[in-house]
Amino acid sequence: MKNRRINLYLIGSILALSVLPLLASYVLLDEVLQSATSMITKEQTQTILQNYRDDLKLLKTLDPDKAEVYKSRFLQTSDELIVYEKPGLLQQVLRDTYLTYYLVLFVLVLIVSLVAAVWLSQNVARSYKTLLNSDLKKAEKLQSLSHFNEWQTIAGKLAHEINNPLTPIEMMVSNLNRVYLNADPKSFKDNLNETTSVVSEEVYKLKEMVSHFSQFAKLPEPVLKEANIAEYCERFITQHQNGWPVVKFTVLIENDVKNLNVKMDHLLINQCLINIINNAVQANPTKGTLQISMSLKRENSAEISMVLFNDGVKIDNETRKHIFKMHYSSKKSAENMGLGLAIVKKILLDHNGDIICLLLDKGAAFKINLPISERLND
CATH class of the missing domain: 1.10.287 (Helix Hairpins)
Structure with a gap:
């Protein structure tokens, strides 16, 4: 993740947390003002003030010496009555006052939030970069050690x-x-x-x-050419089935694969399939007839899967974890160096594909994935 994206995430989060409560209070402003004025402007209070103002007019007439005092109180009471007689005016005054303080507070919060967001984003980005560099160095060390261990082995x-x-x-x-x-x-x-x-x-x-x-x-670089994968598989079995007299082959091809192309090096893919079939035959020396099926189907919109299944001995989960390592072999012989499936893995990775060993209750199976090149015209 880039530093700029981290900064944007932090600034957005802090601003949202800071500004949302203020925006919510602004939206609820009318309801708050109506509640406040309804509590203040009661009809009973208005009646009392009107009676008081009438009394002041009467007192001014009865007691001329204090006429100025009564007049002042009369004007003050008249002002107060305006509030009760025109609650909308009170709301407008309160709204204007509230908005003035609200805008000041909003600007202050916005400035503080931006400063905090920028400061935090810079620190988080710096920490993230330091952590990432540290992890990369550790990964490089582990990879180097892994390579050393591999070659030492x-x-x-x-x-x-x-x-x-x-x-x-x-x-x-x-x-x-x-x-x-x-x-x-x-x-x-x-x-x-x-x-x-x-x-x-x-x-x-x-x-x-x-x-x-x-x-x-000395594995060569693949020379990739367009090929119809269904036709290739059928041709491979026809050409090579006599090489394994103990094997009975079955080819299963789904209809949506028959018109699909892949880019492949025929010689190298031949080597992959030969290595896998040879391994199956060598792993079942006492089996009279070994059933091997080759199934083709569309894995997803971008890949074709080829599953090679044999009904021989099961491959346990522990063996599956190491089976593609270039020095691993379950067959104990001086001639076997455990390179057959490592070569297969390397070739398929060079084809932008992959291979996995499936975990089955009976038999053994390898699934090869190859990227689809294009659909042929029907």
């Missing part, structure tokens, strides 16, 4: 995986030297063949592992 895992094949290689080479010195040529030849076989196998594992990391490090 990867480096440790990589070192561990490299060390695993080096140990048998070291042992076999050391043993080969001992056999050469103490055994006959035939035994040495047999041991040499065994050593060659073990070293070749472990070197192959190292190459596979390095290949996985290289694949992740």
Whole structure:
């Protein structure tokens, strides 16, 4: 939030709290004046004053010596009678007086409110900016620490995986030297063949592992092209279903998706789907036939969702929290580095999309969201 917006909010709030009571009292002014005058201008009081004025006229005649005193009282009583005989005049006098003080008070409140609002807004804006900068610095530190921890974990895992094949290689080479010195040529030849076989196998594992990391490090930037997503999914299953003999595929496409386009890199999206299906097959090695369904529907006005469901083992909630991390894998093998789904996540983010693992009671499912590009002409 910008400082200017904070200032406007504070000034508006303080002015509203200050001015609203004054405006309310102004609106109720007529009712207040009518109530006040009705309490003062009673008919009984008016009759008493009129009788008193008549008495003063009579006394002036009967007692000429005090004529001036009676005259003064007569005039004063006449003025008071005007108030009772013309209550509207009283209301006008009170209104004028009230408005004079009201305007003075209103201006003072307005000035004080503006000064207070400006002062408070500057302090709040300064405090907000300080807090925001502090939070940004903390977030940057946490992100840096997170990256360090991530790469430390990867480096440790990589070192561990490299060390695993080096140990048998070291042992076999050391043993080969001992056999050469103490055994006959035939035994040495047999041991040499065994050593060659073990070293070749472990070197192959190292190459596979390095290949996985290289694949992740060298992911190309997507070359996005318009594609009908429904046609793409049907074509993908047709082209790749023979690659997984144990899988039975089903494609479900809703009608409102059949004419929608997305911008995608075919090769990279192929890689995403292949990685997800391979993971499903590897997670269910003992299942005779694995049912995998691919469902397409319109998620909202801007996105299409593709759900890949298989009826294999369930993915628990704890695994879901870490499943897209690039060093996480639930499969324990030297060849598996936990990069398959991390690659999928990276590719889909580059497509301005995303992927989540759904929590199900049975089976496993991944939902891919891709932004809609345009609707094709029917």
